[in-house]
């Protein structure tokens with residue numbers, strides 16, 4: 001479902017990772033592990049297509065990362081506390097993306113489902129800028145799930161979530177067994193939930 005062929009990314013002359021070959025079969029949960037600055041976010045951004053690789057190729061179901069065809073296949077929660085429209089409520093942030101991904105009639109039902117799964121309903125009408133970091137993280141993760149994309153890219157989704165909400169997050173993923181998921185995390189508990197681990201940095 002996801003493939004990297006000789007993938008590398010440098011900032012200036014400084015390589016973050018290089019020569020990375022990776023195949024992530026459908027339905028796999030891949031954990032990106034490694035200390036601060038190891039390149040986890042950089043790799044996720046290259047897969048999401050918001051950052052270009054310096055060398056090599058990244059594909060999602062055969063489509064080059066970042067192309068419209070690849071983006072349609074991917075739900076993304078990178079910097080999950082920071083990427084909402086602050087003046088809009090959580091609900092409206094979700095509706096905005098649902099309307100882009102789904103026919104109008106299905107959008108409201110899909111939003112209701114993810115609000116329920118991540119227990120967002122209580123503060124769904126509060127402007128996102130007045131929500132706590134954890135509340136915003138819940139909304140961002142819920143947004144990534146909208147439209148049931150076959151691939152999820154998540155950067156430390158559990159960082160701001162309390163234990164009960166982390167359980168809700170994993171339950172939501174368990175309800176989507178065919179989902180391919182790449183997530184960066186420092187949490188040991190997340191490792192046990194994943195099928196594979198990619199230790200970073202990777203330099204070949």
Ligand SMILES: Nc1ncnc2c1ncn2[C@@H]1O[C@H](COP(=O)(O)OP(=O)(O)OP(=O)(O)O)[C@@H](O)[C@H]1O
Pocket residue numbers: 011016034035036037038039040041042043184
């Ligand atoms: N826009 C940028 N310009 C220059 N260097 C960058 C940029 N973004 C990231 N880097 C560098 O790339 C390296 C990898 O950063 P990245 O954010 O991918 O690490 P990470 O593994 O996600 O770290 P953390 O666990 O702290 O979130 C770091 O050395 C960082 O300084």
